Amino acid sequence: MKQIPHDVFRAVRRIHGGVPVPHQKNTAGCEITRIPTPTQVMLSMRQHIGAPCAPIVKVGERVTVGQKIADTDAFVSAPIHASVSGTVTAIGEHLLPNSIRAGVITIESDGLMTLCPEIAPPIVQNTADFLKAVRESGLVGLGGAGFPTHVKLTVPPEKHVDTLIINAAECEPYITVDYRECLDQSRDLLRGVYLLLEQFNFKRIIIAVEDNKTDVFYHLQKIAQDVRDRTHAVQLMTLKSRYPQGAEKLMIWAALGRKVPVGALPADTGCMVLNVTTVSTLYRYFKTGKPLVSRSLTVDGSAVAEPKNVRAPIGTSVRDILDFCGGLTTEEPYKIIAGGPMMGFALPHADFPTLKQNNAILAFAQGEKFVKPERNCLHCGRCNRACPLSLMPAKAEGALQLGDIDTLRRIGTETCMECGCCAYTCPAGKPLVQHMRLAKEHIQKEATKA
Amino acid sequence: MSKLVTVTAPPHIRAAETSTGVMLDVLIALVPAQIAAVWIFGWRSLIVTLVCIGTALVSEWGIRSLFKKPSTLGDLSAAVTGTLLAFCLPVGVPLWMAALGTAFAIIVVKQFFGGLGHNFANPAIAGRIFLLISFPIALTTWDLPKAAVTTDALTGATPLAILKTGGDAPDWLALLLGQHGGSYGEVCAAALLLGGLYLLCKRIISPIIPLVFIGTVAVGMFLAGGLDAAFAARQVLTGGLLLGAFFMATDYVTSPMTPWGKVLYALGCGGVTLVIRLWGNMPEGVSYAILLMNIATPLLERVTQPKIFGSVKKSQKASKEQES
Numbered sequence: 001m002k003q004i005p006h007d008v009f010r011a012v013r014r015i016h017g018g019v020p021v022p023h024q025k026n027t028a029g030c031e032i033t034r035i036p037t038p039t040q041v042m043l044s045m046r047q048h049i050g051a052p053c054a055p056i057v058k059v060g061e062r063v064t065v066g067q068k069i070a071d072t073d074a075f076v077s078a079p080i081h082a083s084v085s086g087t088v089t090a091i092g093e094h095l096l097p098n099s100i101r102a103g104v105i106t107i108e109s110d111g112l113m114t115l116c117p118e119i120a121p122p123i124v125q126n127t128a129d130f131l132k133a134v135r136e137s138g139l140v141g142l143g144g145a146g147f148p149t150h151v152k153l154t155v156p157p158e159k160h161v162d163t164l165i166i167n168a169a170e171c172e173p174y175i176t177v178d179y180r181e182c183l184d185q186s187r188d189l190l191r192g193v194y195l196l197l198e199q200f201n202f203k204r205i206i207i208a209v210e211d212n213k214t215d216v217f218y219h220l221q222k223i224a225q226d227v228r229d230r231t232h233a234v235q236l237m238t239l240k241s242r243y244p245q246g247a248e249k250l251m252i253w254a255a256l257g258r259k260v261p262v263g264a265l266p267a268d269t270g271c272m273v274l275n276v277t278t279v280s281t282l283y284r285y286f287k288t289g290k291p292l293v294s295r296s297l298t299v300d301g302s303a304v305a306e307p308k309n310v311r312a313p314i315g316t317s318v319r320d321i322l323d324f325c326g327g328l329t330t331e332e333p334y335k336i337i338a339g340g341p342m343m344g345f346a347l348p349h350a351d352f353p354t355l356k357q358n359n360a361i362l363a364f365a366q367g368e369k370f371v372k373p374e375r376n377c378l379h380c381g382r383c384n385r386a387c388p389l390s391l392m393p394a395k396a397e398g399a400l401q402l403g404d405i406d407t408l409r410r411i412g413t414e415t416c417m418e419c420g421c422c423a424y425t426c427p428a429g430k431p432l433v434q435h436m437r438l439a440k441e442h443i444q445k446e447a448t449k450a
Numbered sequence: 451m452s453k454l455v456t457v458t459a460p461p462h463i464r465a466a467e468t469s470t471g472v473m474l475d476v477l478i479a480l481v482p483a484q485i486a487a488v489w490i491f492g493w494r495s496l497i498v499t500l501v502c503i504g505t506a507l508v509s510e511w512g513i514r515s516l517f518k519k520p521s522t523l524g525d526l527s528a529a530v531t532g533t534l535l536a537f538c539l540p541v542g543v544p545l546w547m548a549a550l551g552t553a554f555a556i557i558v559v560k561q562f563f564g565g566l567g568h569n570f571a572n573p574a575i576a577g578r579i580f581l582l583i584s585f586p587i588a589l590t591t592w593d594l595p596k597a598a599v600t601t602d603a604l605t606g607a608t609p610l611a612i613l614k615t616g617g618d619a620p621d622w623l624a625l626l627l628g629q630h631g632g633s634y635g636e637v638c639a640a641a642l643l644l645g646g647l648y649l650l651c652k653r654i655i656s657p658i659i660p661l662v663f664i665g666t667v668a669v670g671m672f673l674a675g676g677l678d679a680a681f682a683a684r685q686v687l688t689g690g691l692l693l694g695a696f697f698m699a700t701d702y703v704t705s706p707m708t709p710w711g712k713v714l715y716a717l718g719c720g721g722v723t724l725v726i727r728l729w730g731n732m733p734e735g736v737s738y739a740i741l742l743m744n745i746a747t748p749l750l751e752r753v754t755q756p757k758i759f760g761s762v763k764k765s766q767k768a769s770k771e772q773e774s
Contacts, residue, residue, distance in 0.1 A: 016759065259759065262761050262762060335455055335456050343460050346456065348457050349454055362462075364462070372464055373468070375469045377567045378472070378703060379707060381702070381708070384707055384756065389758055392755065411755075420461030423459075423460075424461045424463065425465050426464075427469045428468075428567075429469075431459050437459065
């Protein structure tokens, strides 16, 4: 492996805890290939954190790629655009992988992928125009959380943001789409970085990459010389590879040594974190005016015949994507996961549509069960040591059984970001993330009662 | 693919380490001490260990069947308890007595409280104290090492008892190799250190408890003995301190999981050991010290909870709210 160039900045802090997950970046060498246009897409009305959208098209209506088909007046939300051209065949409801019901628009594709005639690069004269345009792009955080990008970029006037961190940590196992984005779309990425620099006058923009992806540093360095950076604001930074380094708050701690207080936002500590693919997609939108209608996904796992990185229209069914990758190697897979193996959602079947924030589809065979017999908690404290936030997940189970809200609060349940380090490391095989989720729900229920 | 596939909460991958693996590592770490015991005291030591392990497994299986609970023999924790209890007995202990102590440890101390993870005291320690109180003579009759047995002396005092009365303890090599009277699993300091090192290297135990526990006893004895380093070193190498500090005080279930909790707990263990050894009417106090600190564990854990990342102190929070 190549050495990291010496002029790359080093992280200023190391995160507490975390776990040494197996990297499994098997698809690192696979360029992103476009899947053939699916016959049908299903676009969920909940593809982001915040308010769900409402359809603005009718059954039977013809739509074109990039045409807005759903929107809402709520600020924390992002509009949804048709990802294929064709006819709206149904508007109904479906169940999301996290068991929440949401509206869904089904579009039968005509196979032509006709672009919406209204698409044109947005005209930007001031920051308000810029933010409005970002909202119209339907862009959300493509790293997995799906937070609407325009909300992130909207900084209240009393807060001063001096640093932008571009998150290319990609610390979840298997996933390599951000890595590919850095290599194959590095020009778009850097132009996106300069676009943001121009708009927001950041003092520093840090592109943070884990130290197991050395070629990214060389590549970005080489490309960076093409685009002029007069103020030397844009810097590359290496982070020690450790899961969950890419979590927003931990990223800020590692890169800047700033702690985001519990309940506060990154803007409170003067910084902003954007995923690398989000930034390059943002640039492409401002160049072409084409909103977010497709995204890249890593397809991997022991049950996938040909692991690949693919680009698929949003709303393509998991089955279509798996079929493009040679289908499954087994009749009865053990698990199908939307997202990474640490934080992704397990799907009960392959007919779920992909969402904007899905960055991977993983399928595992029966042989690879990754389960341990569940035994009594040993009280060993590994969960506490692995927790990057120093919470005590081991205490949640007992407190839940007792309905002990005080203890649930004391161990920091509400701060938990469900990164899964505790359950990963637990020798007794406890479903600790599930306990923490139940505990959160319990606290919320109790709060609404009072 | 027609059937539905498994759905669980994340994470969907897990580290390979299991509870059984942890217990197996503890058993492996105890092997050197058993080999040393056979070398020093003969094959009877192995028989006592096997009787204790056997009783532990049978008691665990029996009581769980009686309670109509699933068997937990597979986690090996009963085997660990049996071995640890055996190691703090004299080699000449009647076998029925060893079995009785083990059954008490497993049934009363461990399973009555809900089994592994729920017991408030270390079962091996509690079992030993139960035996010591019930059968004080048998439990303090120390057979001499095979090499030291003469025609008219089969048993003798332990080095700790000799130290207490101000006599001459065995020389360094004998202390390190365990060529002196005492519980058969506790005598060989070298074997215990080897096992402790194994647990530390495999990251099964944290170094905090053994270091602070042994450190407290060493420093305390050094001061109490009139700045006599040799006296302090003898105190560390003899009695149950090494077995206790590496294998018993570090028991996950009955020690705090927080780093500062571990420090306080080990300080307490060391402190109580010092008090009993220096001023108590017994030569040895390690097991009582650990038992007492076991009881304090939930409290220590509560007052030493690590600071949550990004948590704001109450006073700061209040002042911030006033500002805004």
